[in-house]
Amino acid sequence: MIRVKDLSVSFGSRILFEDVNLSFDEGNRYGLIGANGSGKSTFMKILVGDFEPSTGSVSIAPGLRVGVLRQDHYQYDECTVLDTVLMGHPELWEVMQERNRLYSLPEMSEEEGMRVGELESAFADMDGYSAEYFAAELLEGLGIPVEKHGDLMSSMIGGFKLRVLLAQVLFGRPDVLLLDEPTNHLDLHTIRWLENFLLDHKGTMIIISHDRHFLNTVCTHMVDVDYKKISMFSGNYDYFVAASTLAREQLLAENSRNLDKIAELRDFVQRFSANKSKAKQATSRQKQIEKIEIQEIRPSSRVSPYIKFTSKQALGKQVVSAKDVRKSFDDLDVLKGITLDILGGEKVAVIGVNGIGKTTLLNTLMGELEPDTGQVTWGQSAQATYFTQDHNETIPKDTTVYEWLRSFDPEADEQTIRSILGRMLFSKDEVHKSTEVLSGGETARLMLGKMLLLQGNVLVLDEPTNHLDLESIDALTKALKEFDGSVIFVSHARQLVTDVANRILELTPQGVIDFRGSYDEYLEKRDALMAL
Incomplete structure (x- = not known):
């Protein structure tokens, strides 16, 4: 569905990630995670098409509709809240506009009448008759009451504008959803509603979020931006933490065993390389040393603060x-x-x-x-x-x-x-x-x-x-x-x-x-x- 091939991004000598090869498959829900500054937002921008990588490419299967949560607060200021949501399905919106224009004419020509028939057919095929109901249902689910649906976007405060834009991208029912921090400005009740909506949605999703519970509830895979690479793990966030921790511990343990083995072999070589009777064994062990691989362990971009709250005095009842x-x-x-x-x-x-x-x-x-x-x-x-x-x-x-x-x-x-x-x-x-x-x-x-x-x-x-x-x-x-x-x-x-x-x-x-x-x-x- 989405293929990422040989992708690298660097700024001067600073490498964000390199040689990324991933496949995002139909129906999966991917959580895109990483420390602040690791490059996850840059990677999302590449997927959206807003940023050119240093090398590599992204290809999306032809014919797929892609929905992107944009956080432009002012783009739709002159539109009503409901119309802004309906614009999330551009083809349907275009049909609705032309249909409304023709119906508003004092009288129609024969050609215009035939055009109306075509539009009505397209309108029905795209569930146009239930479109406003579905849009209103999304807005209510996101905490925007019916009495606000006819208001201009310019009258909505920032957090509620973002809710409308989230409703817009969900309304389009795209094959691929790209969501950057969709839970921002949502209360707990609305986040629960969004979790359930996304679980019911059949499309592929790539989601940036700092909400652990949200990632655990919604996501089937984790895509981790760290160690100057991007890795994919099956399972939700808690599975990722367990799997990635275990994988790193195993890598460290393997390197430790290999280093001990190298030290042991080098000791033998140093002791017996000059000994004619054991020179052949020393040469064999030297060849073993050359075959042992110590894998590179890059430093993680993740750093945790150390927080421990203490009190100067005891607290009473x-x-x-x-x-x-x-x-x-x-x-x-x-x-x-x-x-x-x-x-x-x-x-x-x-x-x-x-x-x-x-x-x-x-x-x-x-x-x-x-x-x-x-x-x-x-x-x-x-x-x-x-x-x-x-x-x-x-x-x-x-x-x-x-x-x-x-x-x-x-x-x-x-x-x-x-x-x-x-x-x-x-x-x-x-x-x-x-x-x-x-x-x-x-x-x-x-x-x-x-x-x-x-x-x-x-x-x-x-x-x-x-x-x-x-x-x-x-x-x-x-x-x-x-x-x-x-x-x-x-x-x-x-x-x-x-x-x-x-x-x-x-x-x-x-x-x-x-x-x-x-x-x-x-x-x-x-x-x-x-x-x-």
């Missing part, structure tokens, strides 16, 4: 209480009488559809926003540190990585600051990097570094996995799971919520659902109730 907290913005009521008590040791996932008020709740608990009515009270022993969603407001652009982190504890010595930054993957020279040029991943790791330095006993995090790669997300998940204080967090990363939370707060239009238990237990109970 009472963490934070909210009593009848209300917050509105103009005529929009966001928090409608929130009352809750969070206790020591609880790890609370705040979930709900986008725009329901999750960030507003965290900001109100942390004192970043004043409630209109009600009261927030923190326990005497509670020391909270906050990972905000909007890093641009948190980290100024006129400082360096080192100076920004040190500003939170001027008495901390240089070694402490450098140690934390090193654990967050800022190398020796990068500690003096300007905050203005930080990538999204670097900014997120710097925010985590602040939390490590402050050593609070309550960690409050708003979408901490945005911009982090899989290795960093796994490290963060492990650290939050092992932390002995309390955690209050918002996240769309299903694996993080599943592994960390022991209490779920779902914000809904009807109020707060407060469930003490894991996310899987919550889903099981909620699905059972919905089935009644």
